[in-house]
Amino acid sequence: MSLADQVLAVNDDLPIRTDKPVHSGKVRSVYWLTEADSRRLIIEKGYDVPTDTPLAIMVISDRISAFDCIWTGEGGMRGVPGKGAALNAVSNHWFKLFKEQGLADSHILDIPHPFVWIVQKAQPVMIEAICRQYITGSMWRAYEKGERDFCGIELPVGLSRDSKLPELLQTPSTKGILKGIPDVPEADDVNITRKNIVDNFQAFNFKSVDDIALYEKLLTQGFDVISDALGKLDQIFVDTKFEFGYVKDKAGNDKLIYMDEVGTPDSSRIWDGEQYRAGKVVENSKEGFRQLLLSHFPDPDILLNKERMEEREALARDNELPANVLMQVSKTYTDIAEKITGEKIVLSDNPKAEIIKILKTQYQLVD
Incomplete structure (x- = not known):
């Protein structure tokens, strides 16, 4: 086989x-x-x-x-x-x-x-609920360019790449293309502020304005539960994306729940603690694969620039990756899953x- x-x-x-x-x-x-x-x-x-x-x-x-x-x-x-x-x-x-x-x-x-x-x-809340404990990825790229306002949050000066943030930050973005919301561009995955959500809570599918505080609480609590558990395995929970939605309970009342996936190597960055203390970032998540793609192709701008989507799709369609690359990704996923669950992935x-x-x-x- x-x-x-x-x-x-x-x-x-x-x-x-x-x-x-x-x-x-x-x-x-x-x-x-x-x-x-x-x-x-x-x-x-x-x-x-x-x-x-x-x-x-x-x-x-x-x-x-x-x-x-x-x-x-x-x-x-x-x-x-x-x-x-x-x-x-x-x-x-x-x-x-x-x-x-x-x-x-x-x-x-x-x-x-x-x-x-x-x-x-479930009726999804139209927000990618993102939580960040370290400055890296798109937040670092924006910060390096001099941006200090991120989703309406003022970032302090003097932060260095991949360093721990002074506090856990919630930096939401849109899920899908939302139309007709003031100050929110009609595009998928654009950063939004808490004020955007509060002022237009129904457009984001919240049943009440009070549920915004509930989603924020569930986001922080969920992040902390995973971060503490990973910490015991000497893994660092760097950032993640949660999704929320409404379902009916048995009595027919609306309740806010977690949906999609949580804390996975696809939706989160997870770093090896020992390597991080030694000054090296080792990704135990899909971010490692993204970095590999950026170094694999001669023009990484194709992968980062949304204006070059046609070229990017051609790159993915016409280039089969070496089998050992996919096997390395397989090892990353199965190793971290086995660490977290304590069970073998068969x-x-x-x-x-x-x-x-x-x-x-x-x-x-x-x-």
């Missing part, structure tokens, strides 16, 4: 019963279940949601995206072995910890397979066949 066979690259063609189009993102695909199947599963499995809640099957893939493009490798490798299972395992671990510590629920109701979540429909011989079998025999979702 080749490594390419163990990679789940295409995840939008599973024979799951659905009467809606499959939504396929960069990494995950979402299959909305029929009303009848949603209701049946809620009753059969005892999920703690109203019986008319729409459910979906969310299947992760091993695809790797960076700079808004999907990258592939030589020898037919359409993704990174172990990446999907590692990402889900890390998210599952943190979501469970959040619930145990009384923070908030997530959208996940069930985990039939390492690649699969059964989720309840590569499936045929993940697609396994998923279909489980969803057919245990959930009756495949005809």
Whole structure:
């Protein structure tokens, strides 16, 4: 069996019963279940949601995206072995910890397979909730150019690259293109201020202005829970992105929950503590892959400049990366997941066949 066979690259063609189009993102695909199947599963499995809640099957893939493009490798490798299972395992671990510590629920109701979540429909808050403990990445690039105002927060002078910030900062940006909000450009992923959110809370899908303080609290608490746990493993939680949404509880009331993924090597930067103390940044997250791409191609501006998207897409399409590069990324993902969860990430011989079998025999979702 080749490594390419163990990679789940295409995840939008599973024979799951659905009467809606499959939504396929960069990494995950979402299959909305029929009303009848949603209701049946809620009753059969005892999920703690109203019986008319729409459910979906969310299947992760091993695809790797960076700079808004999907990258592939030589020898037919359409993704990174172990990446999907590692990402889900890390998210599952943190979501469970959040619930145990009384923070908030997530959208996940069930985990039939390492690649699969059964989720309840959530109404997303249109904010990428970003928290930063160190100055690096886009914040450092802006700071180096002389910018001191970041998402309405005044940064002190004299900070050095990759240094710890005086306090944990929340630097939100837009999720998707939001139209008609004063002072907010109509573009995906643009930095916004707290004032932007408060003045236009409904446009960002908040049910009430009070929920802004709740999302900020859940963001900080979630960050601290992960940061403390990683600290015990001598890993530094540098920055991360959370997403929030609303679901109905059993009584039909709205509640704010964590959704998407949390604290993963895709959504966060994680540094090795020992190496950092020795003056070296070693990335245990996707940032290492991004840096590798920047040094791999002769003109890194193509990857950083949004005006050059066509060239960037051609670069990703026409350049298969060396297999050893993707295997190094695989090691980064599986190593950090095993460290966090304390459990081995096992590569499936045929993940697609396994998923279909489980969803057919245990959930009756495949005809």
